[in-house]
Every structure is written in C-alpha cells, then in structure tokens.
Amino acid sequence: MTNMIGKPVKRVEDKRFISGKGRYTDDIVLPGMLHAHIIRSHYAHAKILGIDTDQAEKMEGVVAIFTGKDIAEAGINGVPCGWQVDFKNGETMKEPPHPLLVAAKARYMGDAVAVVIAESKALAKDAAEMVMVDYEPLDAIVDAAMAVEDGAPLVHEDIPGNMAFDWELGDREKTNQTMAKAHHTTTLEFVNQRLIPNAIEPRCAIGDYDSTNDKYTLYTSSQNPHLIRLLMCAFVLGIPEHKVRVVSPDVGGGFGSKIFHYTEEALMTWCSKQLGKPIKWTAERSESFMTDCHGRDHVTKAQMGFDENGKIIGLRVKTFANLGAYLSTFAPCVPTYLHGTLLQGLYTTTAIHVDVTGVFTHTTPVDAYRGAGRPEATYLLERLIDKAALEMKVDPAALRFKNFIPPFDGINEPGFQTEVALQYDSGNYAPVLKRAMEMVDYEALREEQASGRNNGKLIGIGISTYIEACGIAPSAVVGSLGARAGLYESAQVRVQPTGKVSVYVGSHAHGQGHETTFAQIVADKFGIAMEDVEIVHGDSESVAFGMGTYGSRSLAVGGSAIMKGIEKVLEKGAKIAAHKLEASENDLEFAEGKWTVKGTDKSISFGDVALTAYVPHNYPEGLEPGMDFASFYDPANFTYPFGAHIAVVEVDKETGKVDLKRFIACDDVGNVINPMIVDGQIHGGVAQGIGQALFEGAIYDESGQLVNGSYMDYTMPRADDLPLFETDRTVTPCPHNPLGVKGAGEAGTIGSAPAVVNAVMDALAPFGIKDLEMPLTPEKVWNAIHNNQ
Amino acid sequence: MVSPIHLKVNGQPRSDEVEPRLLLVYYLREVLNLTGTHVGCDTSSCGACVVLVDGKAVKSCTMLAVQADGSEITTIEGLANGSELHPIQEGFKEQHGLQCGFCTPGMIMTALQLLERNPDPNEAEIREALDGNYCRCTGYHNVVKAIQYAAKKMKKEVFHD
Numbered sequence: 001m002t003n004m005i006g007k008p009v010k011r012v013e014d015k016r017f018i019s020g021k022g023r024y025t026d027d028i029v030l031p032g033m034l035h036a037h038i039i040r041s042h043y044a045h046a047k048i049l050g051i052d053t054d055q056a057e058k059m060e061g062v063v064a065i066f067t068g069k070d071i072a073e074a075g076i077n078g079v080p081c082g083w084q085v086d087f088k089n090g091e092t093m094k095e096p097p098h099p100l101l102v103a104a105k106a107r108y109m110g111d112a113v114a115v116v117i118a119e120s121k122a123l124a125k126d127a128a129e130m131v132m133v134d135y136e137p138l139d140a141i142v143d144a145a146m147a148v149e150d151g152a153p154l155v156h157e158d159i160p161g162n163m164a165f166d167w168e169l170g171d172r173e174k175t176n177q178t179m180a181k182a183h184h185t186t187t188l189e190f191v192n193q194r195l196i197p198n199a200i201e202p203r204c205a206i207g208d209y210d211s212t213n214d215k216y217t218l219y220t221s222s223q224n225p226h227l228i229r230l231l232m233c234a235f236v237l238g239i240p241e242h243k244v245r246v247v248s249p250d251v252g253g254g255f256g257s258k259i260f261h262y263t264e265e266a267l268m269t270w271c272s273k274q275l276g277k278p279i280k281w282t283a284e285r286s287e288s289f290m291t292d293c294h295g296r297d298h299v300t301k302a303q304m305g306f307d308e309n310g311k312i313i314g315l316r317v318k319t320f321a322n323l324g325a326y327l328s329t330f331a332p333c334v335p336t337y338l339h340g341t342l343l344q345g346l347y348t349t350t351a352i353h354v355d356v357t358g359v360f361t362h363t364t365p366v367d368a369y370r371g372a373g374r375p376e377a378t379y380l381l382e383r384l385i386d387k388a389a390l391e392m393k394v395d396p397a398a399l400r401f402k403n404f405i406p407p408f409d410g411i412n413e414p415g416f417q418t419e420v421a422l423q424y425d426s427g428n429y430a431p432v433l434k435r436a437m438e439m440v441d442y443e444a445l446r447e448e449q450a451s452g453r454n455n456g457k458l459i460g461i462g463i464s465t466y467i468e469a470c471g472i473a474p475s476a477v478v479g480s481l482g483a484r485a486g487l488y489e490s491a492q493v494r495v496q497p498t499g500k501v502s503v504y505v506g507s508h509a510h511g512q513g514h515e516t517t518f519a520q521i522v523a524d525k526f527g528i529a530m531e532d533v534e535i536v537h538g539d540s541e542s543v544a545f546g547m548g549t550y551g552s553r554s555l556a557v558g559g560s561a562i563m564k565g566i567e568k569v570l571e572k573g574a575k576i577a578a579h580k581l582e583a584s585e586n587d588l589e590f591a592e593g594k595w596t597v598k599g600t601d602k603s604i605s606f607g608d609v610a611l612t613a614y615v616p617h618n619y620p621e622g623l624e625p626g627m628d629f630a631s632f633y634d635p636a637n638f639t640y641p642f643g644a645h646i647a648v649v650e651v652d653k654e655t656g657k658v659d660l661k662r663f664i665a666c667d668d669v670g671n672v673i674n675p676m677i678v679d680g681q682i683h684g685g686v687a688q689g690i691g692q693a694l695f696e697g698a699i700y701d702e703s704g705q706l707v708n709g710s711y712m713d714y715t716m717p718r719a720d721d722l723p724l725f726e727t728d729r730t731v732t733p734c735p736h737n738p739l740g741v742k743g744a745g746e747a748g749t750i751g752s753a754p755a756v757v758n759a760v761m762d763a764l765a766p767f768g769i770k771d772l773e774m775p776l777t778p779e780k781v782w783n784a785i786h787n788n789q
Numbered sequence: 790m791v792s793p794i795h796l797k798v799n800g801q802p803r804s805d806e807v808e809p810r811l812l813l814v815y816y817l818r819e820v821l822n823l824t825g826t827h828v829g830c831d832t833s834s835c836g837a838c839v840v841l842v843d844g845k846a847v848k849s850c851t852m853l854a855v856q857a858d859g860s861e862i863t864t865i866e867g868l869a870n871g872s873e874l875h876p877i878q879e880g881f882k883e884q885h886g887l888q889c890g891f892c893t894p895g896m897i898m899t900a901l902q903l904l905e906r907n908p909d910p911n912e913a914e915i916r917e918a919l920d921g922n923y924c925r926c927t928g929y930h931n932v933v934k935a936i937q938y939a940a941k942k943m944k945k946e947v948f949h950d
C-alpha cells in the first residue's frame with residue numbers, strides 16, 4: 001500500500017507479546033538440555049588460592065565443573081575489545097585479557113571463577129554452594145580519578161597507574177589562549193554517575209553443539225548476533241565462522257547492555273562441546289547487576305568561557321572515565337569518540353579541547369548504555385550553560401538562543417564543521433527550543449515561579465538542548481578512529497514468486513518495532529499490503545550478515561540498506577515489466593503497486609512481475625531469473641538528531657522530594673516513518689534520563705562491594721514517579737540517506753537528565769545552591785537546603 | 790522428594806508431582822511450558838511474573854507451586870477468548886503500551902485486577918496500581934494510556950450486555 005510512510009501503524013509484533021507467545025532465549029528448551037550456574041567472586045580484588053570441587057562433583061545431577069584452570073589449559077583466549085584508543089604519545093592502548101573464567105585473580109565483584117553444570121538449575125545452584133573457593137582478599141580501587149594516583153592498588157599488575165589510554169581532541173593551545181581572554185568563566189566539577197542498565201529480561205545464553213555435523217548453535221539475548229559470532233569464533237574459541245549459528249530471538253530490552261560479547265556466550269558454547277549437550281545459563285537479577293556492563297561513570301572538570309556579549313568562546317574538559325576491570329567490546333570509544341566529539345553541542349563555540357583518561361578499577365566493566373557518551377557530553381554542556389546563565393544573571397533560554405549555530409540544511413548550505421572533528425549533517429536549532437517553550441508556556445511559568453517563591457513554593461524550570469551523533473557509522477571514518485569493525489548494515493530483499501516479500505535484516509529489534517517500521521517502508525515502496533511483507537532478523541543462518549542495533553542506527557543505516565534492495569528490485573522489475581508490456585523502460589512509471597505505460601491504461605502488477613521473474617517463459621533476453629537482492633549500506637556520515645527538553649519540578653522543602661510536574665520534549669529526528677513508535681522511543685528514553693537525574697546510581701564501597709546490586713536497593717523510575725510526557729517534533733531531514741531519517745532511540749535519554757537537574761537547581765537557586773550531583777535524592781536535596789539556609 | 794498438586798490453569802485441570810521448593814513461576818514456565826509468564830528479578834520487585842491466583846494478582850515468584858494446590862490460575866495465555874483479544878490486550882496494542890514485551894504479561898495481569906476492582910480509575914490510580922511492575926522501555930506513558938483505553942472499552946461492553 002502506498003502512503004504507509006509517516007503513519008502511526010500499529011505494531012505487527014504485538015500480537016505475540018500480548019498473548020504470552022513471545023519467544024525469549026530463556027523460553028527455549030532443547031532436548032537433553034543441562035543448566036549452568038556460574039560461581040562468581042564476592043570480592044572485588046582477590047587472589048584465588050585454590051578451588052575445591054570434590055564434594056560438589058559427587059552430588060546427584062552434577063555433570064561437570066570447570067574452573068579458570070580448565071579454560072587456561074584449553075588455551076582459550078578471553079573476550080576481545082572492538083575499539084582501540086591509544087595514548088597521546090602513540091603508545092598502544094592497554095588491553096588486558098578478559099578470560100571466560102579467571103584462574104589466578106578476581107578483579108571485580110562478579111568476576112567468574114567456575115561453572116557448575118547439572119541436570120537442573122536448582123541442582124547446579126545446590127552444587128555451587130559446595131564448591132569451596134579459597135580467596136585472599138586484596139585492596140581494591142573503585143574511583144577513576146583516585147585509581148591513577150601513585151600507590152593505588154593495581155587492577156592489572158602490568159598496567160601502571162591503571163591507565164588504559166589517555167586521549168585528547170581539539171586544539172589545546174588555542175583553547176587555553178581563548179579561555180585566558182574570557183570575560184566570564186564558569187566551572188563545573190562533577191561525577192556523571194555509574195548507571196546499571198537493567199533491561200527487564202536478564203541475559204541468557206544457550207550453547208548447543210551438534211557432534212554429527214560438528215556445528216554449534218548459540219542462542220543469546222543479544223542486540224547483534226552476527227558480531228557476537230564473529231568475535232567469538234575469530235578471537236575466543238577459534239572455530240570457523242561457518243560452523244557457528246547465532247540466534248537472538250525476542251530480546252527483552254537492551255539499552256546498550258546487550259551489544260557486547262560477554263564471556264558467558266563463549267563459555268556455554270565451549271562447555272556444550274565438552275559435554276555434547278545443550279547448556280543454558282540465565283542470569284539472576286543480582287548477576288545482571290554485577291555483570292551486565294554498566295554505563296557512564298565519568299569524573300569531570302569542565303570550564304566554559306564567554307565573551308562580554310555572552311557568546312561562548314571556549315570549552316575545556318578533563319575527564320577520568322571509569323572502564324571497570326576489563327575492556328568491554330566498545331568501552332574505549334564511549335568516553336572518547338562518542339563524548340569528546342559532541343562537545344560542540346548546538347553552539348558556535350570557537351575553541352574546544354577535551355582530555356580523557358580511560359581508567360581500570362575493581363568494578364564491573366563499563367560500556368555503552370543508552371546514549372553512550374552523548375548524555376555525558378550533553379549533561380556537561382547543559383549544566384555549564386545553565387550555571388553560567390545563573391552567574392551572569394541572564395535567562396537560560398536567551399543565552400542558548402544567542403549561541404545556537406545558524407540553520408543549515410546540508411544541501412544548499414554545507415554541513416557544520418565542529419571544533420571536535422565531526423561535521424553536522426543538517427540542523428535548525430532555534431525552532432525546537434521555541435516550540436518547547438511554547439508548549440510549556442515559558443513566560444507564564446516564570447511568573448508562576450516568581451509568585452510561588454513569595455509563598456515558599458519551590459518551582460523550578462529546567463531547559464536542555466542537545467545534539468547527538470547517530471546512524472553509527474561511516475566505516476572508513478570509524479576505522480581511522482580505532483574501530484576494529486565496519487559499521488555498515490546489510491539487508492536482503494527477497495520477492496517471492498507470489499509477490500510476497502521477505503526482508504532479511506542485520507538490524508536486531510528488542511523493542512524498537514522493526515517488524516513494523518521496516519515493513520511500512522517496503523509496503524509503501526512496492527505498493528503492497530503490510531501483511532505481504534515479512535521482516536526476518538536475529539538469526540545468522542537466515543540473515544547473511546549484520547552489525548546489529550545500537551547508536552540509533554537501525555533505520556538510518558539498516559533502513560537505508562533495505563532501500564538499496566528496494567531500488568534493485570524496482571530496477572529489475574521495470575525491465576521485466578517493459579518486456580511484458582512491449583514498451584520501453586523509459587515509458588513506464590511505477591505507482592500503486594504496478595508499472596504502467598505512461599499515458600495509457602496498459603499496466604502490469606508487482607505480483608505478476610514477481611511471478612514472471614520466477615517463471616521466465618516470456619522474459620527479457622540475458623536477464624537472470626529470480627528477484628532476490630542483498631545489499632550493504634555504508635553511511636556517508638553520522639546523522640545528527642537534536643532537540644530541546646524542558647522539565648518543570650516542585651521541590652518539597654520539608655522532605656527534599658522532587659516532584660516532576662511536567663516534562664516537555666520537542667525533538668528533531670529527521671523524517672519519521674512511524675510517529676507512534678518514535679514517540680514511544682522518546683518516552684522510554686526520557687524516563688531513563690529522569691532515572692539518572694533523580695533515582696539511579698551504582699554505589700560501591702571502598703572494598704569494591706556493589707552495595708545496591710538489587711531491585712530492593714537500586715532505584716529505577718516506577719509508574720507513579722513519572723508524569724505523562726508532552727512531546728512534539730520538528731523535521732529537518734538527513735541530507736545523506738535515502739529516507740532522510742536520523743534515529744530516535746537515544747534522544748530522550750540524552751536530553752532529559754540535564755533538563756531535570758537544571759530544573760531542580762533552578763528551584764533551589766533562592767538558597768544559593770548552584771551544584772548538586774545526580775541522583776537528586778530527597779536526602780541530598782534536603783541536606784543541601786538545610787545546610788544552605 | 791516430591792509432592793502432588795492438583796490445580797486448574799487457564800481452565801484446564803492439572804495434576805503434577807513437584808519439588809516442594811519449586812516456585813509457582815517455574816512450575817508454569819518449565820513444567821507446563823507456559824512461558825508467557827516471565828522472571829525479571831530475584832527480589833519480587835519487577836512484576837514480570839504476575840498471574841491471577843483465584844482471581845488475585847500474585848507475583849508467581851513469591852509463591853511455591855505447592856501453595857497453589859487447589860487453586861485456579863490464569864496466566865497471560867489464558868486471557869484471550871479464542872482469537873478475540875481481551876480489551877486490556879487490545880489496549881496495549883492500540884496504545885503502543887509495549888516495546889520489548891518482556892514486562893507486558895505482568896502489566897496486563899496487574900491491570901486486569903485493577904479494572905476488576907476499580908472499573909474507572911484515574912491516572913494516579915493506574916500509576917499506583919502499577920507500582921509493583923517495572924517497565925524499562927515505555928516510560929509507562931503508553932501503559933497508562935493502554936489501561937485507560939481498556940477501562941473505557943470494558944465499561945462499554947458492560948453497558949451493552
């Protein structure tokens with residue numbers, strides 16, 4: 001059907017989920033399947049002196065126990081890192097091994113020491129209780145800035161100062177000179193706290209070795225099955241790739257945490273071969289807390305310099321990024337190329353320098369979590385500009401308008417070259433903020449705030465504007481920046497003989513609704529019904545290749561790959577249609593699902609052309625039969641969505657509780673295929689950003705214990721913590737991809753946290769409070785009010 | 790050691806022998822293969838496992854299978870009437886009340902109890918009722934809308950009956 005693009009089509013995947021028929025990895029039961037329980041270090045740093053498995057091995061139902069020694073003896077490598085960021089002096093990044101099970105030393109609470117495999121989950125757990133691990137606890141270090149100091153405990157003995165890399169971007173000298181001339185300088189020192197992603201589906205992996213064919217299948221709750229296959233085969237287990245099938249069926253949320261190649265995936269695959277049986281491991285929630293990669297955890301000092309007219313002239317940033325105990329798959333690129341490169345923001349700042357030190361600590365590895373680097377950059381900029389507005393006594397919205405980059409569409413006007421390597425594709429920034437202010441009725445709200453203050457009511461209004469780099473990513477560019485993979489996407493458009501269409505995509509949906517959005521595009525372009533289109537994803541056996549879903553890339557990169565396939569189909573179809581209609585291709589037009597000879601009523605339908613392609617009796621000479629096209633799309637640039645968020649809060653002076661009254665989001669994600677799904681993505685992202693601002697944060701004690709590693713202790717937003725969100729959008733199409741789309745998955749998270757924090761700071765301004773660290777818990781806010789009164 | 794249990798699940802009588810320590814959620818998932826009921830935590834905090842036990846919404850990870858002996862249980866799989874969706878299921882679809890779908894069965898079963906007790910809840914009452922259910926995808930916005938949709942539809946149905 002034509003005109004499907006831009007419609008809020010209801011999701012085709014919903015039916016199975018609302019009926020309890022979703023198929024997540026843990027729902028899979030294979031004949032003869034065994035169950036694994038992983039024994040994990042409860043110390044953050046400890047020598048492993050010995051492991052006694054004797055008693056456990058004798059227990060009923062126990063099939064095998066493997067320890068770090070077994071893995072080392074089998075010569076299995078650890079899981080690799082996929083991105084290299086070197087030292088400023090050219091020295092190579094430090095990349096310690098990350099074994100599947102550690103043999104000599106545990107380096108964070110949760111590090112895997114041994115695995116018990118038994119006939120049931122309960123028996124495996126019972127037996128694990130009887131495995132005696134003899135630890136010698138050692139001093140631990142958890143804070144990134146402290147880990148680089150002399151005398152700090154070392155996470156890896158051979159890595160001095162716990163430094164993985166140190167990195168800079170921008171012109172240091174120019175920035176220092178510019179900052180020296182600043183009329184006003186605003187300084188902010190803060191921690192962008194560590195978050196725990198907490199997809200509601202715990203991670204799960206099933207290894208299944210088939211000895212008859214010497215083939216392996218891995219079922220895993222992953223955002224990118226093909227990349228897992230590549231990394232596990234080539235770098236960990238040394239199995240030829242064609243011998244391994246990786247399936248990621250329905251996945252219950254990812255938010256970044258399911259991008260990475262985790263040790264459990266390779267461990268289950270290897271164990272299955274040893275025992276000749278399928279083996280399942282499903283994380284318990286407390287395991288998820290300890291072992292799903294965490295996000296953020298930056299310790300930062302930043303300075304923004306203004307001239308006498310309030311124009312931003314310089315920005316200087318120093319960050320210590322906590323990487324945890326090992327380098328996870330994409331860890332090095334998050335605080336560098338996804339953070340430092342975004343520090344231009346929406347502003348015309350002329351000198352920027354950022355310096356980032358990547359640091360090992362005795363904590364869970366840190367990697368991309370929804371937004372990945374971009375929320376950290378946005379938080380830094382938006383807190384700075386708000387604090388500056390307060391110090392310079394100007395309206396925070398006015399200060400932003402003054403500094404916005406003027407509009408450019410990327411076609412008639414060139415893209416905007418930033419001071420930090422990127423070239424923005426297209427942008428028109430003032431309208432999003434204007435619209436958000438209109439939605440919230442900014443002027444009236446300021447008046448309400450003023451009168452409220454006279455009556456002791458603490459209302460706060462917080463603005464944040466943001467830009468992000470999405471549609472990740474042009475392969476050559478990221479390759480030059482250290483990526484060890486290309487970041488294109490693949491799609492295969494297969495028109496079946498009856499005119500039905502199957503599309504095999506390398507993107508992976510875990511809530512994003514690809515089965516609907518992608519089908520809308522195909523139905524629209526071919527003029528066929530949605531029901532006649534099927535989207536297949538998540539299985540390396542049916543989908544040729546893929547780079548998965550993260551970095552808001554599925555539509556911008558994966559959708560573009562589908563568009564290439566669609567074009568190829570239409571091109572070939574036109575040849576067949578011309579032959580059948582005895583007309584020249586140039587005289588044909590394709591609309592409403594048929595080729596018509598222009599100016600006549602002679603036409604042939606999409607379905608008839610498809611059938612002809614497979615029954616080529618009367619067929620153009622020399623043309624191959626069939627209608628099946630694989631395409632790869634490598635983007636020309638990142639895409640750059642942007643937006644403005646406004647939070648309205650009321651702070652209860654007596655309890656310190658922040659009540660989020662309203663939340664307004666006006667985003668520009670380029671063209672929109674399904675507005676219902678885009679709104680949903682914004683809602684979810686906003687909620688996670690609010691979570692960071694008000695509730696969430698991993699807490700480690702000095703010995704490296706994760707003290708809030710459960711849902712009883714780690715606070716995430718619940719339904720009654722949030723209001724209904726008010727959303728709108730402007731549309732500035734992406735100039736360099738065929739759909740003009742930019743990506744919407746992370747926007748909400750990036751914009752929302754600073755808006756909420758700015759609102760709370762605005763509410764607390766009468767007390768002279770300028771900075772508080774996230775999360776803004778009642779305790780923290782109450783203490784600030786009462787210590788400042 | 791095993792204990793016999795006799796109960797009704799989605800209208801079907803069942804008799805099984807289970808380990809006394811087996812949680813109801815694992816009985817449903819692993820013995821009966823009703824995998825629509827999910828496990829999201831180990832602290833009874835997430836609500837992904839909510840089912841109805843004798844008409845009451847219960848986190849099935851907080852109950853042993855042997856405690857359900859003699860009960861009538863409804864899971865997400867038993868909610869639709871043949872191919873006709875329950876209004877709450879329809880509400881979730883119509884209002885985009887789910888993304889990854891993992892929390893959804895628990896949300897729907899919780900909403901069912903809410904609407905049975907309070908057919909016309911306001912937004913605050915809906916949010917309060919969902920307090921035991923985590924969703925990490927939707928920000929709850931469209932979950933609230935879905936339940937409002939269902940409430941309206943169910944009222945109409947009652948009116949027509």
Ligand code: FES
Nearest residue numbers: 829833835836850
């Ligand atoms: S699994 Fe029952 S509440 Fe989380």
Ligand code: FES
Nearest residue numbers: 888889892924926
């Ligand atoms: S829809 Fe994914 S957790 Fe609720």
